[in-house]
Amino acid sequence: MENKNFEEMGDSHQMTSLETPLRSDAFKKSDEEKIKAIQQHFSKIMEELGLDLTDDSLKGTPYRVAKMYVKELFMGLNPANKPKLSVFDNKYDYNKMLVESDITFNSSCEHHFLPIVGKAHVGYVSSGKVIGLSKINRVVDYYAKRPQVQERMSLQIFNELKEVLDTDNVIVVVEAEHLCVSSRGINDKTSKTTTIEYAGVFKDANTRNDFFKLMNPK
Ligand SMILES: Nc1nc2c(ncn2[C@@H]2O[C@H](COP(=O)(O)OP(=O)(O)OP(=O)(O)O)[C@@H](O)[C@H]2O)c(=O)[nH]1
Ligand SMILES: [Zn+2]
Numbered sequence: 001m002e003n004k005n006f007e008e009m010g011d012s013h014q015m016t017s018l019e020t021p022l023r024s025d026a027f028k029k030s031d032e033e034k035i036k037a038i039q040q041h042f043s044k045i046m047e048e049l050g051l052d053l054t055d056d057s058l059k060g061t062p063y064r065v066a067k068m069y070v071k072e073l074f075m076g077l078n079p080a081n082k083p084k085l086s087v088f089d090n091k092y093d094y095n096k097m098l099v100e101s102d103i104t105f106n107s108s109c110e111h112h113f114l115p116i117v118g119k120a121h122v123g124y125v126s127s128g129k130v131i132g133l134s135k136i137n138r139v140v141d142y143y144a145k146r147p148q149v150q151e152r153m154s155l156q157i158f159n160e161l162k163e164v165l166d167t168d169n170v171i172v173v174v175e176a177e178h179l180c181v182s183s184r185g186i187n188d189k190t191s192k193t194t195t196i197e198y199a200g201v202f203k204d205a206n207t208r209n210d211f212f213k214l215m216n217p218k
Contacts, residue, residue, distance in 0.1 A: 038066035076145030083138035099214040110147035118176025127167035154195040168200030
């Protein structure tokens, strides 16, 4: 993928701390070439672990893992997979808050390559544009499908929505369980991680509280 396309798709190629660190040759190989190479590397990992790759059940695993990485878990690394985000004019002049809550996502921790599972909650107040609801979920899914840290994922979603909606009036809350915390290491099954970013009208504490009530109406 050339830088031009990368830029057009809104995920600027300039290296800032907000971007997923990518090599400059990240898109030189096709998906199929990547799957083939990862398959070979993963076979080696399995062999080093002492596994017998002639076993019926294991022999397809290197290919399965490689395909899963490229086409599923890490598909959001490739800007070609960025969802088309339809926005419309706010003809009906709905000028209060819209809240899309409990957006489930599956991501992967970039430190351990273990799952991060959680929910994102998004609110915005239109400055003239509205977005198709499912596109909010698709933005979350796209940025989740990368090796991630939760802070960066939250900010990437926030920035994308601000840009596409052409407004500062956006708030993003992400709540997640990190399997690297719950299923290994410290093995804490109950802690969760919450991140929040907001701008525009959500700088006002009352507006934020309205969002929290709508996000969690119990
Ligand atoms: N800030 C942040 N940290 C994360 C996230 N996901 C995982 N981590 C942490 O990244 C850290 C990596 O620490 P290291 O000491 O290098 O790794 P480790 O030896 O496996 O650490 P333990 O998990 O404590 O066993 C751990 O504390 C993880 O909990 C995330 O989304 N955000
Ligand atoms: Zn981790």
